[in-house]
Amino acid sequence: MAAEAAPQREAAPAPIMAVRGLARAFGGIRAVDECTFDVRPGLITGLIGPNGAGKTTVFNLITGFLKADRGSILLRGKELLGLAPHEVERRGVVRTFQHLRLWSKMTVLENVLLGCATPMGESVFSLFLRTAAVRAEDTRARERAMEVLEFFGLAGRRHQLAEDLAYPEQKLLSMARIFATDAPVMLLDEPASGLDGESLRRIVPQVRRLVEHGKTVLLIEHNMELIAELSDVVVFLHQGRVLAAGAPAEITRDPALSEIYFGV
């Protein structure tokens, strides 16, 4: 069942990413099984489901960290399956991790700079042969990184090590560094997990602002209130299959889905 566009929209935009018949088994366990859904541009799509539903496996399959047994993931009509993780990023899909995976011994600014495009600075030949161009690129990257840090309210922390930030700020940094890339599709793995009420009030509007700045968001989240508040479309996953997709109100009110999710 494919996700419908948000009901408030007159005409559903064409999907930016189309997941079709995605499957992946670990031994005898089908972690993802004929999973099909759409991610539409400029919207927040929430991927929900009980523990073990296969949500993170779907993220790992999309981003190339796991190989799919079958299926297809089309980004603007081009196949992503079979690409290495760095190639997926270059095609335009970036992700955060549940356990953040920040470069903890590097500064906040360095973490974000690694998201900024610096192809010449990363090329050994350009480093030695095109020094002026590399310097200009570095200046642009630093300006971009500072804009991103301002956007996430982390500019004042730029010289601190990532490990020295408070947990909510580390969450913001994990989003900031992928926002700094030019990738249009952002996959957020539980952006609100482990946060208290006050921190949530800081993170939630930030996720909404990502979309306002032209990004498309696919997020995994367990907090149903947050899903209802944030998502334009919800995809309900159970035992690796998409059971339902639609507007958050429809999904969260469905008694059958609630029973699967909450066991009541």
Place this chain on the structure above:
Amino acid sequence: MTAYLAHYLVMVGIYAILAVSLNLLIGYSGIFSLAHAAIYGIGAYASALVALKLGLGFWGGLVVAAGVGAFASALVAIPSLRVAGDYYVVASFGLQVVVLAVFMNWTDLTNGHAGLPGIPRPNVFGWVIDEPFEYVFLSVAFAALTYAVCWRLTNSAFGRVLQAIRDDEIAAQAMGKNVVQVKIVVASISSALGAMAGSLYAHYITYINPSSFALHESIFIASLVILGGSERLAGPIVGAFVLLAIPEALKFLAIPDTVAAPLRQVIYGALLVAFMLLRPEGLLGRARTQARDGR
């Protein structure tokens, strides 16, 4: 005494090149290599052979040495770095053993244990460098060049990627960094520089044999990095100054040669253990991260 001091400084320069280039792998990329002596040897033999058999001069030998060193390293890096960093330790150990076996057994080419004598002194733009004192300039100039190359690499976006790979390879991949390619490139650059040190050594001593490039030499070069401090570019240079001074200091004590050699190994071993326990960051200590992105 001047010649003695000059010899010490020449060797410090050569080992500084080896240690700084190895630190690109150990300190900046988190890749531990046990083959740097083999790479050093490849550089020495390549340079000596092209000088003796093809009559190629110092500069030609240097270029050939760097090229062959980088190629040998890439040959091992391409399959082993595709999997995980730890495999490189084993693969580099294999390279060390194989290369030494080639030096010892391909007698038609390398003259086996007897080694290659009569390697010509370098001719640098018409200036034949045949005094240790003159060689200090050459050795220090190449050490400075190595430092400059490594400084440029590590203080750049490329250096940031290296550190990102070292600290969390998966995060680096997710951020679009081609981890395997970067590792192969850095292993090749490190080896090209290490092989260059071999070329300098061959033209300085004018005689090479396999014993100079054995496994214990790889461990010694790694010790220079660890004791000097792998988190700073200058750490391994300090390591070279200090550790090369130890055998020289022993010469001033009334110890027979048969005791001095094993004693040297005991001192190196004890120092390594002591540093691991008391000062794991090495003599120069940790880099102040905050200063790194200050402009």
